[in-house]
Amino acid sequence: MKIKLLPLAILCGSSALFAGCSDSDKKPAKQVEVPKEQGVTEGTKIAVRLLETTDLHANLLNFNYFADKQDDKVGLVKTAALIRQARDEAANSLLVDNGDLIQGSPLGDYMAKVKNLADGEVHPVYAAMNTLNYDVANIGNHEFNFGLEFLNEAIDDANFPYISANVFKYDGDADASNDEPLFAPYVIQEKEFKDTNGKVHTIKVGFIGFVPPQIMQWDKANLEGKAIAKDIVEMANLYVPKMKKEGADLIVAIPHSGLEVSAKKPMAENASYYLSEVEGIDAIMFGHSHANFPSASFEGFTEHGVNVEKGTINGVAAVMPGFWGNHLGVIDLTLEYKAGSWQVSDSQSSLQPIYTTDENRVTTATVENDAQVESAVIQAHQETRDWVNAPFAKITSPVNSYFALVNDDPSIQIVTDAQTWYTQKIVKGTELDGLPILSAGAPFRAGRGGADDYTSIAIGDIAYRNVADLYIYPNVLKVLKLNGSQVKEWLEMSAGQFMQIDTNNTDVQMLINPDFPSYNFDVLDGVTYQVDVTQPARYNAKGEKVSDGQRIVALKYQGQAVSAEQQFLVATNNYRASGGGNFPAITADKIVVDSPDENRQVVADYITYQSSKNNGQGLNPAADMNWSFAPVANVQIHFTSANTDDAKAYSEQFSHILPTSKINEAGFAIYQLDLTQPQ
Template sequence: MTSPQSVVLTILHTSDIHGHLYPTDYRGPGDKPLGLAKLATLIRRERSQTASLLLLDNGDFLQGTPLMYHYAKFDRSGVHPAARALNALRYDAVVLGNHEFNYGLDLLDQAISDSNCPWLSATITRTTDGQPAYGQPYRIFTPVAGIRIAVLGITTPYIPNWEEPAHIEGLSFEDALEATARWVAHIRANENPDAVVVCYHGGFERDPATGAPTEPLTGENQGYAICERLAGDIDVLLTGHQHRLLAGEVNGVVIAQPGSAGQAMARVELEFEPRPEGGWTLRRKGARLLMAEEADTADEEFLSLFVDDEQRTQHWLDQPIGRTEGDLSIPDPFIARQADHAFTEFVNRVQMAVTGAELSCAAIFTNEARGFGDRITMRDVVSNYIYPNTLKVVRLSGRDIREALEQNARYFEKDESSGGLRVSDAYLEPKPQHFNYDMWEGIDYVLDISKPVGQRVVKLERGGIPLEPDDHFTVVMNSYRAGGGGNFDMLKNKPVMREIPTDMTEILADFIRESEVVQAGCDHNWKVIY
């Protein structure tokens, strides 16, 4: 219960909006329980009911919807849509996420300069002098009664494993745990804060409830280690990146993570009590999630800022660019991942055609992917290929390829209740990772899920001849996978034979336009058995 003399501060925290301003996923009609316009309704409600409020975003704002893609690739007029959103809702600070770099530094610099609030990151520095590359590492806020709130921005250092080198030229990425420890010590020693809030575009490498490891300790996510090492030094850890819905406490540190695409927002409450000698003591703290579905309607005043952008985007999405002959639809993505399918064969064939690579691998990114119908529009392309990946051709050995296929085979588990297959928990927790299961073209292979993990590739041939460990091939894949993303360490640091700097969505669209008619084909070069 709040004492008469205490002061309560509310922190609202969004993360991984991924360009979702409207309550839509752009795949079809209908109002969805997501998007910043829905959260804007909740933000305005909170402002009307709360005397003291900080509004923070935790990154991955600039990429993820056709609206943001269209602006980045074809428009760039006026204030960046992300900055318009941040300014309209009066955000106090934003942390840089890994996807902020997807469209290059020029667009990122524009979004930052267009924003009225600071962008923070203590872990992203200039290679030349080691100084923070974007504004400042932290900001001190005094929202009420002289109470000093330190907000430290931290970004996952794993970005060089995913991003195009040209998009991060001149930048260095520091370990999140070490940077947080150093900067928190600096803040405690020099700023006399009443509370320290760490906004971390990264997640948890361990289960927040049990501490059990949930992923390889690569340094991509270090939230649990931060709570362990800095318990007592930080008060709140606001996280993101993993798209999880979390609110609770780890080692006395209040934690929150509000999913993605504007499906939720974290609400943190800090209660301060005055000390007799002056100053404040943090007496109580807690976090909960506010779901977008709690908003009856999207904020129309907010959406009015993006009407022209949305109209241009919708017109672009509905442009017909080609048609199909044969079946390129995906009625069930799970079934399509169990044997060669016409749609993935098409994507792989396009990748091989534009690069000249001998082999190719590609994924069905989400369970919402539905392939192509008789008529293909840009909406179909961006709905199926949702990431702004470019292509790389790397030189792999037969040993590398076998290891990559064994990693793919971990996607499946035997479902003992039905006798069939299911997606393994490792690919569902802490978030669905269907994008980390690849299907290959140019080789013939069989994955047997009844075999032990690591021994599931029971056939691996090319032209009827088994692949030897020391054979070498050129393989085209997306830039994320070529960097080892998705626990494909065997693909990291391989010789790059060729790079295609064009987004894969543009490559697919151009191929379809030039072909006019896409013929469905499938050579049935691989399958999964159990």
């Protein structure tokens, strides 16, 4: 299987104009000034509907492989029905996908890690998408998780072009002028649109895509020496004028990048706001942060030029349709011919959900399954289901993540124990042998995807779907060498998960910081410590130091206080070890074990080993309770978790976790945390 690092040929037909296309696919074609359409009446209007999917993460059917049951809150099979409806309602429409497509569900893992793709075999993602006639797709950061060879083998059967304007081939020199794009930076397509009077016009639509430059950290093992990434806005300023010169009447930016209004900085991960300031961009269809735009959650951005009623950013139409196919993004544009060119004169952005929830929190699908998508992927779906349900070991106590954000937790413990076990083996007999080993783990499923997004594994047989449930990312294990001061700062960053608790406030105070991703709440096993939530957070969710607060207290190794100079090995994953999450002092130069093995496979191997070691009786993954909160008296602290009988029953094991009768508007149960009680 040959690696195709620059798949431009599919873009070089009569329907696509791109300056990088030529007979050799290497030398840029001569740029020609394209004359504007003649004879269009001033004031002519065209209504164009832009449709977007993003962050599907290989969720093709309305199915939860972890729970092995139907789930009408996810799936392209539902979004597809909305796409067809939206097209039927519009005279002119365009459909884009914004990446994070081939990774994220067990089906994605099965295709990449078990079945693989033979040359010419169509990935089920593209078997489904090819039924929907996408116009273009953008590369997301998770597209690189399985390596460039698999990525190129997957996308070469897409019946639509791929773009990414800020990723280039690595050529080993410092001369930016000769850098070659890894993918086509943009594509310009000729579309025949009807105006409001029924007359047909040829409109040149340009699409340009972007990916977070942090891919070079997050997927260093797959990209180092093969690719480089550049600043999103810088590349927009480079290419958008070229697109205009090549005749683009309408330019749609497709950044796999979220919306932040903080001060502009180079190589920003979430740069969609500053793309709205790039002259020539007419619409922004963004993603990456698994959020909904327009929505009330962005009302606080009004003073920065964000209009959540119309769905605009600095006047530019924009949309971000959630994740896992739960919404279709829609931008309705009005193009008007004025002063010799087509201009956007009005817009309205909206989100179409695949399900609704009533006052009793009962979910109802808004559409039936799309028959074409379902038919295209049903075989791969069944193969995936068979694979993930095959048992390979046993556990002797339940594993869940219901209280992973407020309590030492078995779903993290089993991961950190596995990483410690692996590290002990791999450093034995080396110069690292004998150094204390710590292990970092975070709750990947702790409500980020909704009130049902929790791990829950019963006693007994364990299958691969359970391991994928525990560790949802295809990360690779890495080991860092750190001193005690750096270990403490790691934990201080992690403690940003909590809001500061005011001991003088008698009102209810929520504990969990909603802006802090749960996958950045690292627990470090191998040491013991407490978290004092009455202190201010030392770091914010972006890793910026915001106070001199000292939340981590009583940090000890084997009963002795950890000193600033003490040396440790810390097992983690490639994302964190390469700077993911912006943890202080955690950088790739501190990696001392560059393991080739996936964390998830390490967990599976550990469970197998411990289960067989115990005469087949199984592994006990109970948490060792190595961390807790420092006592706090006379306050009311609340947090949320799953609204299930299992969660409430599990809470009975802990005197400090108390169910309440309250349920919030998102369907989460509200619990009280009593920090005067032993933990």
